[in-house]
Amino acid sequence: MSLPTLRPWLVAAKASSSSSRTASTRLACAARHQSTSASTARLESQADWEEFRAQKSRVRTLIDTFSEYGSTQTDESAFHLRDQLHKPARNATISALLAAGAHFGHASTRMNPNFMPYAYGTRAGITVIDLDSTLPLLRRAANVTRAVARAGGQILFIGTRPDLKHVVQKAAERLGPQGYYVGDRWLPGTLTNKREFFRGQNIEKVKVNPDLAIILNPTNNVNAIREFALENVPTIAIIDSNVDPRLVMYPVPANDENPRAAELIAGVLSIAGREGVALGQTDKIQQAVREERKSRQRLSWRSS
Amino acid sequence: MSLLRQCLRRAYTSAAAGPGAARSSPLDTVRTTLLNNKNASASAPTGTSSGDRGSPRQTPPSSPSFYTTRAVFYDQVAQLERAISTANHALRRAQLLPLPAFARESLPSMQTVWKSKEEMTADFQTKMTLSRYRKVTKLLNELNEYYRIAETAGVADISQKIYSIVSLFESAKKDAYLARGKRKPVVLDAYGRSYTVGKRKTSSARVWMIPVQQPAPPAEDSKAKAAPIPMTTILVNNIPLNEFFPLPADRERITRPLKVAGLIGKYNVFAITRGGGTTGQSGALAHGISKGIVAHEPDLEVLFRKAKLTRRDPRMVERKKTGFAKARKRYTWVKR
Numbered sequence: 001m002s003l004p005t006l007r008p009w010l011v012a013a014k015a016s017s018s019s020s021r022t023a024s025t026r027l028a029c030a031a032r033h034q035s036t037s038a039s040t041a042r043l044e045s046q047a048d049w050e051e052f053r054a055q056k057s058r059v060r061t062l063i064d065t066f067s068e069y070g071s072t073q074t075d076e077s078a079f080h081l082r083d084q085l086h087k088p089a090r091n092a093t094i095s096a097l098l099a100a101g102a103h104f105g106h107a108s109t110r111m112n113p114n115f116m117p118y119a120y121g122t123r124a125g126i127t128v129i130d131l132d133s134t135l136p137l138l139r140r141a142a143n144v145t146r147a148v149a150r151a152g153g154q155i156l157f158i159g160t161r162p163d164l165k166h167v168v169q170k171a172a173e174r175l176g177p178q179g180y181y182v183g184d185r186w187l188p189g190t191l192t193n194k195r196e197f198f199r200g201q202n203i204e205k206v207k208v209n210p211d212l213a214i215i216l217n218p219t220n221n222v223n224a225i226r227e228f229a230l231e232n233v234p235t236i237a238i239i240d241s242n243v244d245p246r247l248v249m250y251p252v253p254a255n256d257e258n259p260r261a262a263e264l265i266a267g268v269l270s271i272a273g274r275e276g277v278a279l280g281q282t283d284k285i286q287q288a289v290r291e292e293r294k295s296r297q298r299l300s301w302r303s304s
Numbered sequence: 305m306s307l308l309r310q311c312l313r314r315a316y317t318s319a320a321a322g323p324g325a326a327r328s329s330p331l332d333t334v335r336t337t338l339l340n341n342k343n344a345s346a347s348a349p350t351g352t353s354s355g356d357r358g359s360p361r362q363t364p365p366s367s368p369s370f371y372t373t374r375a376v377f378y379d380q381v382a383q384l385e386r387a388i389s390t391a392n393h394a395l396r397r398a399q400l401l402p403l404p405a406f407a408r409e410s411l412p413s414m415q416t417v418w419k420s421k422e423e424m425t426a427d428f429q430t431k432m433t434l435s436r437y438r439k440v441t442k443l444l445n446e447l448n449e450y451y452r453i454a455e456t457a458g459v460a461d462i463s464q465k466i467y468s469i470v471s472l473f474e475s476a477k478k479d480a481y482l483a484r485g486k487r488k489p490v491v492l493d494a495y496g497r498s499y500t501v502g503k504r505k506t507s508s509a510r511v512w513m514i515p516v517q518q519p520a521p522p523a524e525d526s527k528a529k530a531a532p533i534p535m536t537t538i539l540v541n542n543i544p545l546n547e548f549f550p551l552p553a554d555r556e557r558i559t560r561p562l563k564v565a566g567l568i569g570k571y572n573v574f575a576i577t578r579g580g581g582t583t584g585q586s587g588a589l590a591h592g593i594s595k596g597i598v599a600h601e602p603d604l605e606v607l608f609r610k611a612k613l614t615r616r617d618p619r620m621v622e623r624k625k626t627g628f629a630k631a632r633k634r635y636t637w638v639k640r
Contacts, residue, residue, distance in 0.1 A: 204362075
C-alpha cells in the first residue's frame with residue numbers, strides 16, 4: 001500500500017519520467033513526500049473513529065477561527081455556481097444574461113427567418129441573440145406567470161434533459177401546490193389521450209389540463225407543444241435561433257443549450273410564480289374580509 | 305365558523321408549516337412521505353377547490369410530478385435524492401465526509417439485498433423496467449454507503465434515520481440471500497448435543513455428540529489421587545466402535561479429528577451410518593465428528609479447515625465408459 005503524499009503530482013511526474021529507478025530510491029522519494037498528519041492507520045475501534053472525527057473538527061475550528069482575521073469574503077458572500085439553482089435572482093439583467101451565455105444562438109446557416117427580430121447579428125458563424133429584446137419578453141413572461149399563479153392556476157415546468165431535471169424540480173417546488181414538473185420524457189398523448197394515461201384515477205374529478213406551460217427545451221418537446229396548442233394551454237418557452245418563435249405564445253429568445261441560462265430564466269419565472277401564489281392568497285383573505293363585512297351589514301339591515 | 309376565520313387559519317397554518325417542517329429532521333419527513341406515497345393513490349384530489357378555474361367540482365392533482373403519468377415513482381425517486389442530500393450534509397457536519405482512503409478501507413462491508421423488480425413494482429405502483437430498477441438501486445446503494453459510514457462511526461441518530469429509509473426497500477429474504485453458500489450454523493439442543501451429518505462416497509453418517517460430564521475432584525483428599533482418565537463411548541448403529549470397525553485403519557480415520565483437536569476423552573459419540581462400505585462409512589463418520597467438534601468449539605474451525613477435516617471428500621466412484629473395461633482401464637491392445 002503506497003504512503004499518502006503531500007505533492008502527488010510531483011510523484012506522478014517523477015514516476016512517469018524516470019523509469020530506471022531502484023526500489024531504495026523509490027522508497028526514499030516516497031518518504032520525502034510522506035504526509036505530516038498524525039496517523040493514517042486503519043480505524044479499528046469506536047475510539048479510533050471518535051479521535052478521527054475530533055481531529056477533523058479541530059482542523060475545521062482552526063480554519064474557522066483564523067478565517068475571521070483574513071478576507072471579509074465569507075461563504076455567504078462568495079459567489080457559488082450552485083446559487084443560481086438554489087437562490088435565483090428575482091430580476092434578470094442584461095449582464096446576468098450575458099454572463100450565463102444566453103446570447104449565444106446556433107449556427108447562422110440554421111437561423112430560422114422568423115427569428116430575425118430577436119437576432120442581434122452574426123459572429124464567428126453563430127447568431128448572437130439581442131438581449132435588449134430578450135429582457136422585456138422575459139419580463140412579460142414573468143408577468144404572465146405571476147398573473148396565472150395569482151388566479152390559482154396550475155403551472156407546469158418542462159425540462160427533459162438530465163441537466164434540466166433539477167431546475168424544473170426546484171422551480172415547481174417554489175410554486176407549492178400550484179407547481180408541476182416533467183423532468184424526464186413527456187409521453188405523447190398525456191393531454192390528448194388522458195383517459196388512457198390516467199386510467200387509475202377519476203378523470204372527471206381531476207383537472208388534468210395545466211393553466212400555463214413553461215418549456216425549457218422546446219425542440220425536444222414538440223409533441224408537448226402540439227398538445228398544449230390543441231388543448232388551449234398558454235405556453236412560454238426558451239426559443240433559440242434555429243426555432244420559429246411562433247411555436248409558443250410567449251417566446252423568450254435565449255440559448256436553450258446552456259443549463260446556466262435555463263436556470264436563470266426558470267428562476268425568474270418561478271419567483272414570479274411564487275409571488276403570484278402569495279398574492280392569490282392575500283386576495284382570498286381580502287375577499288373573505290369583504291364578504292364578512294357585507295354579511296354583517298346585511299344582518300344589521302335585517303335587524304334594524 | 306365564518307369564512308374569514310377559515311381563511312386566516314389556512315394562511316396561518318401554511319405559513320407555520322413552512323419553517324416548522326424544516327426544523328424537524330428532514331430525513332423523518334422523507335420517510336413519512338415515502339410511506340404515504342406507497343399507500344395513497346397517485347392523485348388523491350386535495351380539499352381546496354375554488355370555483356374560479358374549470359368546473360367547480362374539479363380539483364387540481366396533488367403530486368407535482370403528475371404530468372409524468374408515473375407520479376408515485378418520480379416522487380419516490382425525488383424523495384430518495386432528497387434523503388441522500390440530507391444524509392450527506394449531516395455526515396459533513398459530523399466530520400465524517402469527505403472520508404480519506406485509509407478511513408474508507410476500515411469500513412466493514414455491509415452488503416444488503418434490495419427488493420426484486422416485482423416487489424418494487426408494488427411499492428412504486430409502476431412497472432419496474434430494468435433501467436428504472438437500476439436508477440433506484442443506484443440511489444439506494446449510495447444511501448447504504450452513508451449508512452455504513454454512520455453506523456461504523458457510531459453516530460446513532462444519523463444512522464438510525466438513514467436505516468429507517470433503507471429498510472423500506474430491503475428484501476424480506478435478505479438473510480437467506482446473504483447466507484447463501486455459507487454453512488448453516490449448527491445449534492446445540494436443550495441437552496447440549498450437536499447433530500451433524502457426514503458423507504463420504506455413498507455413505508452418510510448422522511452423528512450426535514455430547515460432552516462427557518466430568519466428576520467433581522475430591523477436595524479433602526490430601527493424597528491428591530491422579531485425576532481419573534475420562535472414558536467416552538463411541539457407538540455406531542448401537543454397536544461399539546471396535547466391534548463395528550475391526551480394521552485399525554478405519555478406527556484411525558474416525559478418531560483423527562478428536563486427536564487433532566486434543567479432545568479424545570471429551571465427547572460421547574452416537575452415530576447412525578447408512579450406505580456404502582467400511583471405508584465410506586468410516587470417512588462419513590469422521591466428517592460428521594469433525595463438524596460436531598466445530599459446533600461445540602467454534603474456535604477450532606480455522607484449524608480444522610487447514611487440516612481439511614471439515615471438507616466433504618468429493619471423490620466418488622467414477623462411472624464405467626463404453627470402449628473401456630472399467631472407468632479408465634483399457635482393453636488389451638491388439639496389434640492386428
